[in-house]
Amino acid sequence: MYDRETVIQWYPGHMAAAIRQLEQRIRLIDVFVEVVDGRIPIAGANPNLAELIGRKPRLLVLSREDLADPETTKQWLDYYAGRSAKAVAVNARNAASYAQASFFLTQLTGSARTRGTARAMVVGIPNAGKSQVINGLLRRDVARVEDKAGVTRAPQWFRVGPNLEMMDTPGILVPKIESLVAQWMLAMCGAIPRDKFNPENVVHSFVDWSRENLKRRPPPDLEAFATARRMLRTGGELELHNAALAYVKDFNDGKFGRVTLESPPEKKP
Ligand SMILES: Nc1nc2c(ncn2[C@@H]2O[C@H](COP(=O)(O)OP(=O)(O)OP(=O)(O)O)[C@@H](O)[C@H]2O)c(=O)[nH]1
Numbered sequence: 001m002y003d004r005e006t007v008i009q010w011y012p013g014h015m016a017a018a019i020r021q022l023e024q025r026i027r028l029i030d031v032f033v034e035v036v037d038g039r040i041p042i043a044g045a046n047p048n049l050a051e052l053i054g055r056k057p058r059l060l061v062l063s064r065e066d067l068a069d070p071e072t073t074k075q076w077l078d079y080y081a082g083r084s085a086k087a088v089a090v091n092a093r094n095a096a097s098y099a100q101a102s103f104f105l106t107q108l109t110g111s112a113r114t115r116g117t118a119r120a121m122v123v124g125i126p127n128a129g130k131s132q133v134i135n136g137l138l139r140r141d142v143a144r145v146e147d148k149a150g151v152t153r154a155p156q157w158f159r160v161g162p163n164l165e166m167m168d169t170p171g172i173l174v175p176k177i178e179s180l181v182a183q184w185m186l187a188m189c190g191a192i193p194r195d196k197f198n199p200e201n202v203v204h205s206f207v208d209w210s211r212e213n214l215k216r217r218p219p220p221d222l223e224a225f226a227t228a229r230r231m232l233r234t235g236g237e238l239e240l241h242n243a244a245l246a247y248v249k250d251f252n253d254g255k256f257g258r259v260t261l262e263s264p265p266e267k268k269p
């Protein structure tokens with residue numbers, strides 16, 4: 001049996017330092033670009049960042065459109081539109097994906113641009129795609145992007161044009177992730193480094209979830225996955241730890257199809 005109650009937390013010192021640094025710079029910022037993995041728009045958002053943004057103009061960028069379920073992404077965009085929030089879905093790796101995001105950003109920075117240089121701060125949890133989004137909006141690979149959480153460690157400014165500057169920031173989680181569901185979802189989507197959680201537990205939780213939610217195209221369970229991959233130890237037993245890490249990677253490479261883990265709250269009738 002596996003122990004699903006093991007708590008997943010990751011709040012290294014650089015995150016606590018980063019949130020303080022962002023607070024100190026808040027006066028400089030005209031617009032926030034909040035990047036959230038479009039497969040987990042709830043678990044993947046950080047309420048402490050929402051508090052930091054306060055009432056300043058915000059563009060919500062749902063990343064990983066290419067990995068998310070298209071129908072649910074549409075529902076999420078309708079949900080935000082109904083609350084008059086500016087939100088777009090992007091495949092952050094695809095240059096063609098940024099037209100609407102650029103348009104909204106130009107709108108939101110309009111009055112600040114006329115006064116001089118507008119400043120946008122890009123925020124989100126680790127591995128959400130913040131640096132990738134900066135490169136996409138700049139149309140140049142300037143910010144360091146890597147397929148692991150915790151790559152950007154300090155705030156950094158980039159000039160986007162004659163009158164716009166954007167700040168890349170380190171991914172910031174909440175000090176304590178309250179819900180166990182949010183914990184496995186964050187780990188499954190790559191927001192937590194692989195040595196900070198038990199991948200077998202996370203995959204088991206995902207498979208349990210998929211039994212309810214992906215009935216038409218169920219992903220394999222961990223044992224079937226390991227068997228198909230012939231991931232065996234010397235004694236012939238399944239090597240489930242490495243299989244689970246490979247499973248998480250396959251999920252993030254879209255091998256189980258386009259999957260969104262969270263849907264918008266139901267509309268009241
Ligand atoms: N398929 C896909 N991959 C994406 C997308 N957005 C980001 N990625 C990938 O996700 C990984 C993380 O992207 P980064 O831009 O480094 O993430 P970050 O938010 O800056 O992460 P930290 O600096 O660690 O906080 C990279 O491998 C990106 O190429 C997307 O929309 N689709």
Ligand SMILES: [Mg+2]
Pocket residue numbers: 130131132144145151152168169170171
């Ligand atoms: Mg980064």
